[in-house]
Amino acid sequence: xxxxxxxxxxxxxxxxxxxxxxxxxxxxxxxxxxxxxxxxxxxxxxxxxxxxxxxxxxxxxxxxxxxxxxxxxxxxxxxxxxxxxxxxxxxxxxxxxxxxxxxxxxxxxxxxxxxxxxxxxxxxxxxxxxxxxxxxxxxxxxxxx
Amino acid sequence: xxxxxxxxxxxxxxxxxxxxxxxxxxxxxxxxxxxxxxxxxxxxxxxxxxxxxxxxxxxxxxxxxxxxxxxxxxxxxxxxxxxxxxxxxxxxxxxxxxxxxxxxxxxxxxxxxxxxxxxxxxxxxxxxxxxxxxxx
Numbered sequence: 222x223x224x225x226x227x228x229x230x231x232x233x234x235x236x237x238x239x240x241x242x243x244x245x246x247x248x249x250x251x252x253x254x255x256x257x258x259x260x261x262x263x264x265x266x267x268x269x270x271x272x273x274x275x276x277x278x279x280x281x282x283x284x285x286x287x288x289x290x291x292x293x294x295x296x297x298x299x300x301x302x303x304x305x306x307x308x309x310x311x312x313x314x315x316x317x318x319x320x321x322x323x324x325x326x327x328x329x330x331x332x333x334x335x336x337x338x339x340x341x342x343x344x345x346x347x348x349x350x351x352x353x354x355x356x357x358x359x360x361x362x363x364x365x366x
Numbered sequence: 367x368x369x370x371x372x373x374x375x376x377x378x379x380x381x382x383x384x385x386x387x388x389x390x391x392x393x394x395x396x397x398x399x400x401x402x403x404x405x406x407x408x409x410x411x412x413x414x415x416x417x418x419x420x421x422x423x424x425x426x427x428x429x430x431x432x433x434x435x436x437x438x439x440x441x442x443x444x445x446x447x448x449x450x451x452x453x454x455x456x457x458x459x460x461x462x463x464x465x466x467x468x469x470x471x472x473x474x475x476x477x478x479x480x481x482x483x484x485x486x487x488x489x490x491x492x493x494x495x496x497x498x499x500x501x502x
Contacts, residue, residue: 223501224464229493270497275468278386279395280460285494286397 417481
């Protein structure tokens with residue numbers, strides 16, 4: 222039987238929303254205080270959902286230790302306590318939480334091999350969050366939001 | 367179609383151990399969860415049903431009835447119990463969060479009048495939960 226397992230992690234990082242293509246005025250108009258020159262930070266909550274058949278012996282979709290170590294290595298070690306604007310993922314993109322969500326999804330899609338990556342959700346504050354399910358190649362969950 | 371979710375809580379103990387694996391393999395695979403004296407959690411259960419809103423009552427289901435079914439079928443059976451030792455479906459199946467979601471689905475499926483079960487979500491910890499949608 223196919224089930225889904227979700228785990229929540231925290232990364233603390235700073236960012237500034239500023240598009241090089243825009244004038245100072247337009248950046249201010251579009252991003253407001255998020256465009257303040259010295260940046261600001263968040264405790265981001267990253268919720269990773271993986272799916273697969275429940276192993277009849279272990280009762281697990283995948284070993285949680287494998288998921289934890291992959292997220293630690295590929296996401297937390299890279300982004301935690303950093304300034305996102307200086308990360309190579311955001312050389313050409315504004316580190317909005319939409320783009321952070323996609324970047325994390327792409328990293329985990331490349332490195333996590335023990336189950337299907339179904340969805341990444343990033344909560345920037347408790348009031349706003351973003352979700353990305355890739356191109357939906359695993360299907361089932363993307364129809365069930 | 368409307369989705370409606372009711373929450374419930376129960377506190378249970380369990381351990382992870384498979385007789386099909388060697389003791390060394392159990393410890394390697396399950397870590398501290400393999401401690402045979404067990405450990406426990408405060409579980410949070412979310413039961414989501416789907417259905418159409420009744421034009422007269424304005425309900426998808428009667429929440430009171432849903433609550434009673436969840437308590438009768440799940441909470442009364444699991445709460446303050448050792449899942450491996452006292453709940454029949456876990457006699458030979460490890461009570462992982464994944465298997466809990468599946469077992470609760472089986473307990474509630476066909477028990478909810480007027481609506482269809484959509485999802486079982488079971489939180490073992492605030493940062494760890496499992497979902498089951500009745501998929502094969």
